[in-house]
Amino acid sequence: MTLTGEGLQPSEFAVTAARAVADCADLSLREQARHLANDGLLGVIAAHDVGGLDLPLALAVPVVAAAGAGLLGFPLMEALLLGRALQESLPRTAEAVVSGEMLATIAWQGSVSAAREGDSVVLNGWVARAACTREADCLLVRIGTSGAALVSTNSNGIVVEDAAGLDLAVPEHAVRMEGVTIPAANILPENTWSVLCSDANVLRAAAILGSAETCLTLAQEHASTRRQFGRALSYNQAIRHALARQKLGLEGIRHAITRSVGDEAGALQRDAAFLAAGVYGSAISEGALQIHGGMGFTWDVPVHRHLRRVRALQAQGDASGVLAALGRRYVGAIAPASDVTASR
Amino acid sequence: MTVIETEPPVAATGDLSGEAYRVAMRRWLRANLPASFRSDSAAFSPPTLPQSIAWEAAMYRAGLAGIIWPQAYGGHGRTLREHLIANQEIGALAMPESVNSIGKELAGPIILAVGTEEQKRRFLPAILEMRDIWCQGFSEPEAGSDLAGLRTRATRSGDIWRINGQKIWTSGAYRAQRCLVLARTGPLEDRHRGLAMFAVRLDAKGVRVRPIKSIDGRESFCEVFFDDVEVLQSDALGAPDEGWAAAIRVLEIERATNRMYRAWRFENELRHLIAACKSDPVLAQLVAERHYEVRLGEVVVDIEVLKAHVETAVDALVNGDRIGARGSLAKLHWSEAHQRFAALTLELLAQASLPLQPAVQVARRRFEAIYLQARAETIYAGTTEIQLGIIADRILQLSKGK
Numbered sequence: 001m002t003l004t005g006e007g008l009q010p011s012e013f014a015v016t017a018a019r020a021v022a023d024c025a026d027l028s029l030r031e032q033a034r035h036l037a038n039d040g041l042l043g044v045i046a047a048h049d050v051g052g053l054d055l056p057l058a059l060a061v062p063v064v065a066a067a068g069a070g071l072l073g074f075p076l077m078e079a080l081l082l083g084r085a086l087q088e089s090l091p092r093t094a095e096a097v098v099s100g101e102m103l104a105t106i107a108w109q110g111s112v113s114a115a116r117e118g119d120s121v122v123l124n125g126w127v128a129r130a131a132c133t134r135e136a137d138c139l140l141v142r143i144g145t146s147g148a149a150l151v152s153t154n155s156n157g158i159v160v161e162d163a164a165g166l167d168l169a170v171p172e173h174a175v176r177m178e179g180v181t182i183p184a185a186n187i188l189p190e191n192t193w194s195v196l197c198s199d200a201n202v203l204r205a206a207a208i209l210g211s212a213e214t215c216l217t218l219a220q221e222h223a224s225t226r227r228q229f230g231r232a233l234s235y236n237q238a239i240r241h242a243l244a245r246q247k248l249g250l251e252g253i254r255h256a257i258t259r260s261v262g263d264e265a266g267a268l269q270r271d272a273a274f275l276a277a278g279v280y281g282s283a284i285s286e287g288a289l290q291i292h293g294g295m296g297f298t299w300d301v302p303v304h305r306h307l308r309r310v311r312a313l314q315a316q317g318d319a320s321g322v323l324a325a326l327g328r329r330y331v332g333a334i335a336p337a338s339d340v341t342a343s344r
Numbered sequence: 345m346t347v348i349e350t351e352p353p354v355a356a357t358g359d360l361s362g363e364a365y366r367v368a369m370r371r372w373l374r375a376n377l378p379a380s381f382r383s384d385s386a387a388f389s390p391p392t393l394p395q396s397i398a399w400e401a402a403m404y405r406a407g408l409a410g411i412i413w414p415q416a417y418g419g420h421g422r423t424l425r426e427h428l429i430a431n432q433e434i435g436a437l438a439m440p441e442s443v444n445s446i447g448k449e450l451a452g453p454i455i456l457a458v459g460t461e462e463q464k465r466r467f468l469p470a471i472l473e474m475r476d477i478w479c480q481g482f483s484e485p486e487a488g489s490d491l492a493g494l495r496t497r498a499t500r501s502g503d504i505w506r507i508n509g510q511k512i513w514t515s516g517a518y519r520a521q522r523c524l525v526l527a528r529t530g531p532l533e534d535r536h537r538g539l540a541m542f543a544v545r546l547d548a549k550g551v552r553v554r555p556i557k558s559i560d561g562r563e564s565f566c567e568v569f570f571d572d573v574e575v576l577q578s579d580a581l582g583a584p585d586e587g588w589a590a591a592i593r594v595l596e597i598e599r600a601t602n603r604m605y606r607a608w609r610f611e612n613e614l615r616h617l618i619a620a621c622k623s624d625p626v627l628a629q630l631v632a633e634r635h636y637e638v639r640l641g642e643v644v645v646d647i648e649v650l651k652a653h654v655e656t657a658v659d660a661l662v663n664g665d666r667i668g669a670r671g672s673l674a675k676l677h678w679s680e681a682h683q684r685f686a687a688l689t690l691e692l693l694a695q696a697s698l699p700l701q702p703a704v705q706v707a708r709r710r711f712e713a714i715y716l717q718a719r720a721e722t723i724y725a726g727t728t729e730i731q732l733g734i735i736a737d738r739i740l741q742l743s744k745g746k
């Protein structure tokens with residue numbers, strides 16, 4: 001099935017995405033881009049004008065979750081977000097991203113300085129946690145404390161460092177920029193960047209949901225087939241309770257995501273979904289590894305691949321910074337108690 | 345009888361829905377909840393029983409109890425979504441717990457599900473009007489987590505049942521008119537087959553109630569002894585032998601929907617804690633440090649996840665989905681998150697500067713009580729270990745076999 005029309009259910013997205021992700025297993029990045037684009041998966045939230053489906057973020061959730069579950073080695077979240085972020089100011093680029101002709105990525109950490117020179121802007125600085133930059137055509141980077149810039153990766157002055165990070169399927173790169181000149185039109189306003197970051201938190205939670213769900217399934221399967229002391233592991237209450245806690249965490253992630261894309265949701269709900277996903281997702285994947293025993297520590301059992309991805313996503317979204325900022329905003333918004341009635 | 349002066353309910357609240365309904369409920373609660381009932385107020389003094397009864401009856405008249413019960417039985421005939429809205433508003437205020445939550449959230453729904461028409465008309469309005477306060481007689485000395493091991497026996501002769509046995513941990517039995525008793529009609533070996541439910545009057549001959557002092561120094565739960573207590577067939581709820589099935593069915597929904605305000609009360613507590621800290625020079629500085637920003641941020645995330653459990657469960661029920669054992673998830677998450685929070689309140693407030701600010705004194709009084717009461721939250725309504733077992737058995741359906 002190719003996703004083209006209206007009235008689609010999240011479950012249909014999940015099915016299409018799961019199949020497409022499986023098909024991508026042996027393809028190169030560029031082939032994956034075209035394959036995913038053919039199935040309509042790169043333009044779920046982008047406007048019709050640039051070839052997208054113009055659907056709400058909620059429908060990107062099952063797509064990214066399926067990518068997480070299938071350990072897709074493609075910067076899907078970045079493509080989804082850029083297709084929409086660029087649709088106003090750089091529609092041609094957005095169209096190329098949505099159609100899979102152009103590989104685009106985002107540097108989630110660090111920022112660059114920007115100096116205007118006529119119709120151009122010159123960028124200097126370090127950024128990092130940019131997925132698949134080595135092969136990407138363009139890269140979105142944060143400028144100082146306001147806005148972002150889209151940079152072509154073959155520009156002069158760009159140095160892409162060696163891949164680093166825990167995630168094996170999606171390598172992350174640090175990028176040095178020395179006097180990189182870009183057209184002024186490639187600058188995106190602050191609002192576009194902040195919406196993109198907030199949506200990224202929901203999609204990271206979705207990716208973690210996919211990984212966590214897979215880990216729990218693997219752990220559950222192992223617990224019911226592996227026998228010790230003459231019985232399946234799942235006979236033991238310690239194992240049953242450990243799995244039940246993993247299930248509690250998994251449903252917590254799922255419901256927090258559902259709530260974060262609801263009508264009344266704001267930044268708090270989105271941050272909470274991401275943070276809950278990070279905490280529960282790590283606990284679930286680490287717990288799944290434990291239930292596998294020595295098998296869990298082997299390269300071949302895929303639990304570690306999910307664990308790596310969950311931890312990478314947590315760091316990429318700066319979970320501890322987001323948590324502290326959330327606490328700070330929350331504390332800051334509450335007035336000191338007067339002695340009559342403390343909390344209104 | 346104590347009279348609490350409250351405004352009449354907003355005219356024709358029946359026509360309101362959504363945000364308008366929320367605003368009406370919020371206005372009424374904020375205008376009418378006495379300051380002395382609010383545990384975040386310096387004027388707080390725990391309400392007496394008659395005061396609680398009068399307040400809860402007024403809440404009912406204002407549309408804040410029996411929200412989803414049919415109008416024929418005194419209810420307001422509203423939707424579960426409106427029940428959620430009302431509970432969000434109830435939770436947002438530091439209000440005392442209901443003295444009749446067993447009536448409103450357990451006995452009532454069971455009677456609605458299995459009661460006869462006559463029972464519905466007799467029992468349900470009396471619960472909402474606070475004429476009948478109920479307690480729950482399930483646990484026994486030998487039957488706690490293993491409820492199916494209960495021994496209290498009900499034997500029938502003609503139209504009369506005789507009940508013999510003992511219940512324990514029966515919250516509020518000393519102040520209740522009726523006890524929802526789960527008793528055995530068949531042999532002990534039948535386990536959960538052969539259990540029936542009864543609405544037993546606590547002033548009946550042969551009933552003896554003995555309060556037990558709990559860790560907070562209060563006498564809140566009781567032992568209840570039944571010595572040849574006569575109960576009319578008209579007070580038997582549902583068919584004998586169907587007691588367990590009825591109980592489980594109702595408990596499923598109850599676990600997911602009862603005390604729906606919890607998440608929002610939790611938030612009210614967090615806001616109160618922060619407000620109190622900010623009124624103290626030392627604590628104000630502490631909560632602005634990264635360590636406590638992170639710790640308080642974790643509480644915020646816990647609360648958001650709890651709200652997500654509750655709201656998505658309401659959506660599922662409204663869409664007609666079976667709720668199954670899902671209530672165990674919310675109960676487990678809430679009870680543990682609330683305990684973590686309660687410990688954090690003690691830790692923070694212990695660091696207050698001297699002399700104690702009035703707001704810190706108010707907060708300490710409230711949170712010390714909450715800390716102690718929270719210890720029970722992982723015990724009652726099914727312990728943590730039992731909830732984990734339910735999730736493993738019924739949601740994950742893990743094999744127990746060889």
Ligand SMILES: Cc1cc2nc3c(=O)[nH]c(=O)nc-3n(C[C@H](O)[C@H](O)[C@H](O)COP(=O)(O)OP(=O)(O)OC[C@H]3O[C@@H](n4cnc5c(N)ncnc54)[C@H](O)[C@@H]3O)c2cc1C
Nearest residue numbers: 480481482483488489513514515720723724725726727729
């Ligand atoms: C404040 C409060 C109010 C209450 N109000 C009421 C009420 O109004 N009406 C009423 O009927 N009951 C009430 N209860 C009783 C409550 O439901 C029981 O305490 C509860 O079900 C546990 O039973 P128990 O106390 O016999 O503990 P036990 O069942 O003896 O359990 C003791 C410990 O062993 C653990 N355990 C038990 N079985 C297992 C197992 N299979 N695997 C692993 N661990 C296990 C438990 O989790 C617990 O930690 C109340 C309890 C409290 C604390």
